[in-house]
Amino acid sequence: MTAEKIREIVSQMTLEEKASMCSGADFWHTKAVERLGIPASMVSDGPHGLRKQDQEGDHLGVNESIKAVCFPAGCGTAASFNRELLEQMGETLGEECQAEGVSVILGPAVNIKRSPLCGRNFEYYSEDPFVASEAAGALIHGIQSKNVGTSIKHFLANNQETRRMSSDSKIGERALREIYLAAFEGAVKKEKPWTVMCSYNKINGTYAAENHKYLTEVLRDEWGFEGYVMSDWGAVNSRVKDLQAGLDLEMPSSGGSNDKLIVGAVQSGELPEKVLDAAVARILNIVFRYEENRDKTAVFDRDQDHEMARKVAQETIVLLKNEGVLPLSETDEIAFIGKYAKTPRYQGGGSSHINSHKITSALDVVQGMTNVAYAQGFDDKEDKTDEKLLAEAVEAARKAKAAVIFAGLPDAFESEGFDRSHMRMPDCQNELIAKVAEVQPNTVVVLHNGSPVEMPWVHQVKGIVEAYLGGQAVGGAVCDILFGKVNPSAKLPETFPLRLEDNPSYLFYIGERDQVEYREGVFVGYRYYDKKKMEVLFPFGHGLSYTTFAYSNLRTDKDFMKDTDTMEVSVDIKNTGDVAGKEVVQLYVADRESTVIRPVKELKGFEKVELAPGETKTVVFRLDKRAFAYYSVKIQDWYVETGAFDLMVGSSSRDIRLTKEVNVESTGKIPFVYTTDTTMGDVLKDPRAREIVKELLKMDIFGGQKDQVESSAASEAISAEMNEAMAGFMPLRGALSFGGDGKIDMADIQDLVDQLNALEES
Numbered sequence: 059m060t061a062e063k064i065r066e067i068v069s070q071m072t073l074e075e076k077a078s079m080c081s082g083a084d085f086w087h088t089k090a091v092e093r094l095g096i097p098a099s100m101v102s103d104g105p106h107g108l109r110k111q112d113q114e115g116d117h118l119g120v121n122e123s124i125k126a127v128c129f130p131a132g133c134g135t136a137a138s139f140n141r142e143l144l145e146q147m148g149e150t151l152g153e154e155c156q157a158e159g160v161s162v163i164l165g166p167a168v169n170i171k172r173s174p175l176c177g178r179n180f181e182y183y184s185e186d187p188f189v190a191s192e193a194a195g196a197l198i199h200g201i202q203s204k205n206v207g208t209s210i211k212h213f214l215a216n217n218q219e220t221r222r223m224s225s226d227s228k229i230g231e232r233a234l235r236e237i238y239l240a241a242f243e244g245a246v247k248k249e250k251p252w253t254v255m256c257s258y259n260k261i262n263g264t265y266a267a268e269n270h271k272y273l274t275e276v277l278r279d280e281w282g283f284e285g286y287v288m289s290d291w292g293a294v295n296s297r298v299k300d301l302q303a304g305l306d307l308e309m310p311s312s313g314g315s316n317d318k319l320i321v322g323a324v325q326s327g328e329l330p331e332k333v334l335d336a337a338v339a340r341i342l343n344i345v346f347r348y349e350e351n352r353d354k355t356a357v358f359d360r361d362q363d364h365e366m367a368r369k370v371a372q373e374t375i376v377l378l379k380n381e382g383v384l385p386l387s388e389t390d391e392i393a394f395i396g397k398y399a400k401t402p403r404y405q406g407g408g409s410s411h412i413n414s415h416k417i418t419s420a421l422d423v424v425q426g427m428t429n430v431a432y433a434q435g436f437d438d439k440e441d442k443t444d445e446k447l448l449a450e451a452v453e454a455a456r457k458a459k460a461a462v463i464f465a466g467l468p469d470a471f472e473s474e475g476f477d478r479s480h481m482r483m484p485d486c487q488n489e490l491i492a493k494v495a496e497v498q499p500n501t502v503v504v505l506h507n508g509s510p511v512e513m514p515w516v517h518q519v520k521g522i523v524e525a526y527l528g529g530q531a532v533g534g535a536v537c538d539i540l541f542g543k544v545n546p547s548a549k550l551p552e553t554f555p556l557r558l559e560d561n562p563s564y565l566f567y568i569g570e571r572d573q574v575e576y577r578e579g580v581f582v583g584y585r586y587y588d589k590k591k592m593e594v595l596f597p598f599g600h601g602l603s604y605t606t607f608a609y610s611n612l613r614t615d616k617d618f619m620k621d622t623d624t625m626e627v628s629v630d631i632k633n634t635g636d637v638a639g640k641e642v643v644q645l646y647v648a649d650r651e652s653t654v655i656r657p658v659k660e661l662k663g664f665e666k667v668e669l670a671p672g673e674t675k676t677v678v679f680r681l682d683k684r685a686f687a688y689y690s691v692k693i694q695d696w697y698v699e700t701g702a703f704d705l706m707v708g709s710s711s712r713d714i715r716l717t718k719e720v721n722v723e724s725t726g727k728i729p730f731v732y733t734t735d736t737t738m739g740d741v742l743k744d745p746r747a748r749e750i751v752k753e754l755l756k757m758d759i760f761g762g763q764k765d766q767v768e769s770s771a772a773s774e775a776i777s778a779e780m781n782e783a784m785a786g787f788m789p790l791r792g793a794l795s796f797g798g799d800g801k802i803d804m805a806d807i808q809d810l811v812d813q814l815n816a817l818e819e820s
Contacts, residue, residue: 059346064339067094071338073331077320079338080301081308085291086111088307088345099345101209101288101309105165105181105197106131106405106529107412108154126154127363127530128405128412132167132193133508134374134526136183136551137601139642140666141196143373148200150366155206156356161348162207162253164409166194168241169216169257171509171552172582173567175478177219180406180508180527184551185583185598187237188661191244193551198249205351207252207344210245212290214238214272215576216257219477220568223292226260229576234261235689236580239272243281252285252344256305258293260572265300267293273304286340291409298323306337360415364531368418371535373640376524377546377602378554383500383520385542385604386460388429393454394421395435395494396464396487396504403438403466403506404532408474412530419533420464420504420540431458435494438468441484448490455498462540463491466506466525477568481558483511491515504536510554513595524550542604547640547666549601549710553583556595562586584711585657599644599661599710605635605671609643609715612707618721621686621698627679629707629716633669640668643677643707646714647685650702654688659706681705686722693728700724732790732814734807739786741814750813754793754802 068076075091083089083098090098103109106129111122129135129147138144155163167178171185183190198208215227215238229238245251254277256266266272267289277283286306294300294308297316308316323329377384386392400421405412424430435451437444455461465487472478482488495501495518502521505511506528516522523546525536538544555561562578569575581589584598608631615626631641645663649656663679686703687696700723708714732741738754741747788796790807 059343059350061339061343064342064346067096067342068335068338070094073321073324074317076334076338077317077324078314079341080306080320080334081316082311085310088341096342097345097349099161099348100159101162101164102155102158102160103165103409104151104163105167105208106135106410107414108151108158108160108163109410109412110158110160123413124158125360125415126412127360127367128414129367130371130374130529130532131180131406131410131508131527132183133180133551134528134548135197135370136189136193137376137524137526137548138370138373138666139189139549139551139664140373141192143370144193144196145200145203147366147370148197149203150200150363152201152204152206153356154358154363155201156204156353157358159352160206161345162209163201164209164255165211166197166208167211168194168245169212170238170241170582172217172576173561173563174481174510174555174558175567176217176509177472177477178406178408178474180472181410181474183241185553186551186661187240188244189551189664190241192664194241195245195249198245198251202249202252204356205348205353207285207348209253209255209288210242210251211255212257213242213254213277213287214257214266214269215261216259216266218568218574219475221572223258224260224572225569225574226263226572227574227576228262230579231691232689233576233579237582239276246277246281246283250284252347254283254285254287255290256287256293258290265293265295267305268296268299268303270303278304284340284343286337286344298329301337302329302333306340364416364418367529368531368534368538371528371532372538372544374526374528374548375535375539375546376526376548376550376600377539378522378524378550378596378600379516379520380602381520383460383502384523384540386462386502386540388427388541390429390459391457392430393451393458393461393498394424394430394432394464395451395455395461396490397434397436397438398464398466398504398506399432399462400434402464402532403469403527404529405527406473406508407469410474414530417530417533420536421533423534423537435463435490436465436484436486438470438484441486443486443489448493451490452493452497455494455501458498460500460502461494461498462502462504463494464504464506465491467508467511472508478509481510481512481555483507488514492518495519502540504540506532510552510595512557516595524548542637545604545637545639546601547603547642549599549642549644550596551598553587553594553598554596555587556593560587560592560594580657585660588658588711594712597710597712599642599708600712601642601710603635603639603641605633605637605639607639607641607669607709608632608634609707609709612705612716612718614705614718614720616720618723620723620725621683622725625681625720627663627681627705627707628676630674630676631667631669632674633671636671638668638670640666641709642666644710645679646706646708646711647681648704648706649686649699650704650719652688652699656688659704659711661711690728693726695726697726697728698722698724730818732811732818734791734804734811735789736811736814737786738788738790741790742786744817746817747814750817751790751810754790754810
């Protein structure tokens with residue numbers, strides 16, 4: 059429907075009807091206005107499956123939803139590093155939504171994994187904003203290709219579950235721009251989601267729902283977002299302020315109470331009616347976009363989509379460790395151990411919980427294989443060792459040629475609504491792994507979890523497979539990896555630290571009551587661990603394969619560029635093994651010398667390439683200004699410092715294979731304001747300024763006592779370097795105290811400052 063037609067409909071609506079459009083009719087539907095032909099529109103939870111509730115609704119997964127297909131959660135799909143695969147998954151979800159009459163699926167969720175403790179990390183993609191934004195963009199592209207909307211969430215800085223409806227995220231502007239906003243920015247700009255969901259929390263003192271800076275100035279004015287903003291369920295705190303800030307749709311229904319507030323605010327003049335009209339127009343645009351593109355022929359083929367879920371899961375499973383034990387032989391005596399071999403933990407709890415139409419466990423897959431024995435090993439109802447189950451598991455492992463332990467985190471350990479209190483697995487599972495490894499040298503651990511865990515047994519086992527929360531077909535996908543039918547190709551989208559205390563947010567995560575300080579700034583995840591040169595359990599980007607890859611011939615189409623240009627980066631990748639495989643090639647950029655504190659390197663590109671044995675392919679990246687820039691708070695914009703940068707290509711953040719230096723010239727400028735407190739060293743960085751202060755340079759900072767100092771024993775403590783450093787760190791006003799001999803006064807210093815500022819402005 060055209061914008062003109064929508065404006066015409068809005069003009070025919072009563073004030074009460076317009077206000078009513080800005081809140082839900084119930085838990086999942088927008089309101090209808092039958093006399094004007096405006097239909098109700100249904101939204102539904104996602105983002106890794108369709109949690110459609112036709113009757114009684116809730117937002118925590120308590121009530122029953124329709125039978126659907128659970129795909130791998132965000133923690134896993136990001137590990138695929140495969141945009142094309144995520145698009146295909148999105149297309150499948152979009153088709154399901156069309157078949158079920160759902161106009162908008164609530165997702166993807168792109169909040170940054172600030173800490174391993176966040177209870178909702180299993181839904182989120184990464185600690186890195188580029189990975190999060192690219193993964194989200196691919197899923198959005200796929201879903202919306204079926205004329206179904208997405209709702210990218212939770213905007214903004216919603217990185218914990220504790221006190222999530224009242225907490226205040228205290229974050230500096232640079233960290234917001236480079237980390238937390240950046241996760242949304244690329245996906246919003248490139249893929250144009252139909253809607254955005256705002257979060258519960260405050261950002262620097264203002265609730266997300268009433269934050270005009272981010273909902274309007276950044277989201278709409280800067281990024282060009284054209285859809286409507288909806289609240290997270292129950293996030294509305296002050297309806298009129300929220301509407302003025304840019305929050306269009308309140309969900310769920312407020313029973314008409316907030317509609318009355320809007321009507322009253324318009325009637326009193328507090329709220330301009332044009333603000334309400336704009337919100338209604340944005341909502342109607344999406345309602346009619348879906349309605350006019352309904353696909354009545356769409357079919358929800360659950361069995362077919364189950365196979366798609368298995369295909370996705372195959373590329374979300376990360377091979378963390380392999381000391382020659384994998385792949386397993388299908389003819390060897392093998393023990394499958396652990397409750398999750400039979401009843402896998404394949405999804406998280408809360409609003410994304412899917413009522414799966416069927417579940418394939420690893421034990422289901424090997425049911426006909428008489429050489430595979432099973433022992434439960436543990437129960438996850440409570441963290442308590444069952445000596446009988448433990449003994450059975452150890453005995454089964456002892457008799458086998460290899461043991462595979464299916465372990466991880468129980469539902470009670472991670473879910474929407476609460477945060478983890480530690481990073482450990484249940485003690486009973488750690489004990490099981492240790493006891494089995496004592497009797498079986500060929501032990502493999504398969505992990506089912508939504509976020510990193512500590513692994514006290516890491517050196518006792520030969521293989522570790524991170525299955526994440528792999529969806530309802532996870533058992534089939536895991537067996538495909540274990541037996542070598544599929545070559546693992548996933549990479550970690552987050553760092554696994556050795557222990558929780560190593561995490562950069564450790565001291566301040568959760569915060570004090572409602573105040574949460576993000577003191578780590580831009581140093582989230584690998585940005586912190588690399589800067590600190592810290593040992594980690596498994597680094598960001600890590601993931602093994604059953605083949606090997608060689609990197610060569612890193613080259614660029616230019617060695618020098620202005621920040622207004624783009625640069626093409628190419629590298630050759632060869633499969634040097636004897637089986638086909640896929641490699642995730644990662645491109646990091648490092649600023650050789652920066653005047654601001656920056657990470658050692660940052661991911662600026664990744665591509666997944668499939669190679670037959672012996673085959674070589676060229677992978678190409680394109681870099682623009684943002685690949686080299688940091689966000690300058692002074693100029694409120696992205697800025698590149700002129701100088702040398704290293705392009706680093708590798709298989710993980712800690713496995714850099716090739717490096718090449720390039721030079722970038724800045725076309726921008728950060729104004730420098732001189733004061734009497736400006737140091738001499740900062741003045742001398744500009745050759746033109748040196749001429750203005752040349753008389754000061756002749757002064758002796760020791761107040762004319764240089765000869766005396768040189769002839770005394772104290773001369774041993776004063777070097778030329780010390781003298782130069784002291785002069786460099788001396789503020790201009792210091793000339794009054796050191797070496798001035800009354801020949802210069804404060805008026806003279808101020809005159810020099812004025813000349814310097816005039817030079818800066820010229």
